[in-house]
Amino acid sequence: MIETSHAAGPTETPLLEITIGEALQAAARQWGPNPALVSRHQGLRYTWAELDAEVDRVACGLLDRGVGKGDRVGIWAPNCAEWTVIQFATAKIGAILVNINPAYRTSEVDYALNKVGCSVLVIASAFKSSDYIAMLRELGPERLPQLRLMVALGEGEHEGFLPWAALRAPVDRARLDAVAATLDRNDAINIQFTSGTTGFPKGATLTHRNILNNGYFAGRLIGVGPDDAICIPVPLYHCFGMVLGNLASLTSGAAMVYPGEAYDPGLALEAVQAERCTALYGVPTMFITILNRPDLADYDVSTLRTGIMAGATCPVATMQAVIDKLNMREVTIGYGMTETSPLTTQTATDDPLAERVGTVGRVHPHAEAKVIGPDGATLPIGEQGEYCSRGYAVMLGYWNDPDKTAEAIDAEGWMHSGDLATIDAAGYVRITGRIKDMIIRGGENIYPREIEEYLLTHPAVADAQVFGVADEKYGEEVCAWVIAKPGVVLSGEEIIAHCKGRIAHYKVPRYVRVVEAFAMTVTGKAQKFEMRKVMEVELGVG
Secondary structure, eight states: OOSBSEEEOOOSSOOOOSOHHHHHHHHHHHHTTSEEEEEGGGTEEEEHHHHHHHHHHHHHHHHHTTOOTTOEEEEEOSSOHHHHHHHHHHHHHTOEEEEOOTTOOHHHHHHHHHHHTEEEEEEOSEETTEEHHHHHHHHHHHHOTTOOEEEEOSSOOOTTOEEHHHHOOOOOHHHHHHHHTTOOTTSEEEEEEOOOSSSSOOEEEEEHHHHHHHHHHHHHHHTOOTTOEEEOOSOTTSHIIIIIIIIHHHHHOOEEEEOSSSOOHHHHHHHHHHHTOSEEEEOHHHHHHHHTOTTGGGSOOTTOOEEEEOSSOOOHHHHHHHHHHSOOTEEEEEEEOGGGSSEEEEOOTTSOHHHHHHSOOEEOTTEEEEEEOTTSOBOBTTOOEEEEEEETTSOSEETTOHHHHHHHBOTTSOEEEEEEEEEOTTOOEEEEEEGGGOEEETTEEEOHHHHHHHHTTSTTEEEEEEEEEEETTTEEEEEEEEEEOTTOOOOHHHHHHHHBTTBOGGGSOSEEEEOSOOOBOTTSOBOHHHHHHHHHHHHTOO
């Protein structure tokens, strides 16, 4: 039992002190003929030995074109086998992989590539409504002066772009070994842009040691090994896919299964059934769409056992349904942020049910966490404050942004999350909201998640988001957007009636909208600031 809101994870299992390239070579030696990667929409399958060989060919192709240690190589594509090949190939030669959100438009790509100085960009020709080739041509070399090599995925040829097939080269083992000898596990190897709600995105800079170990311990906590297959419908450009998916597989021998280019509940269920997946990943909204499918019972999900739910706070009812209806009796909830590789807490597969559905678990191995008050002091057990974490998983910093880095990481190495949390005597962490999401109505502090959990007790509500909107009298008023369960007619008046007399009057939403979808990021996080803007325009306030 702990005495203050400060907890440390176990350290019995040592950290991996190797590079990602060394980890892939070890996987090929240990599990060579085993399935490593299945990209269903591409009809591609690799064993660990085949994947390592393909990575070596692309790594040599990059070296042949003058790409080396420290160079920034962008990848702008949806989920595909080549995404993972370039992830591992850049790691083998010490180049820094830069993850570009597939939803970015020209101004965002312009900013991201120039911010970190990308010299190479690997792109899909198009994705959904985005014509990536046309967008890059629109920017032109004058806007992207450091970009000297563009590689296009797919079969077609595009003027000014090297075809992916031409990037592959004969393997020069001596050259690869010589490069590997110059690399260090503490080198920067990945830049991931945070999706901040204000200002420009910041480039969280991560090392081999950061992300390889986070994937390793996440995989250990869900108990996967070489006989398992992980269904990964979450985007690879995000830490959930590339770390908790790809690197958990790399360090455990489990197969990576990609159902499609982007998340689709039907494709995810098809992949689970066809590949006999034992683990499934997703943010809560993904699991909600799977659970709400009227044909769910038509799919065989009996092989599922475990998985990770993360990326946003999880309604208790959703977690319980995942266990009951998807057979994921050992599913875990993870919590963290891009800047911490990402996970710093995770539930265990054998945690008591109350902790597994009501908390985000305990502190990860080789990490620390604390909850602090406004004055920076560690709070007593159970008191709500800001969640901070420290340890191997904390990023090097934001790329070329020492001021923002200093704001986020204090002098003692603590990463400040901006999330509100509590830690109980047994070390379980509960995330209670975002500091910036807190609604202040007439001097009362209101935490949206508490209201969201209550709204989900209504039998017709599938999902709910609560946020504040400007109000002349109270400063802010409570607004709720809810999604009804399929085939159910629901009104805002019903929601308000459900709340009155059951939660404090100042928490009862003043405004309720029944909607078909929330404003979301590509990774499934609700964008409350966007919903707030829509409502304030509608209401004529703000």
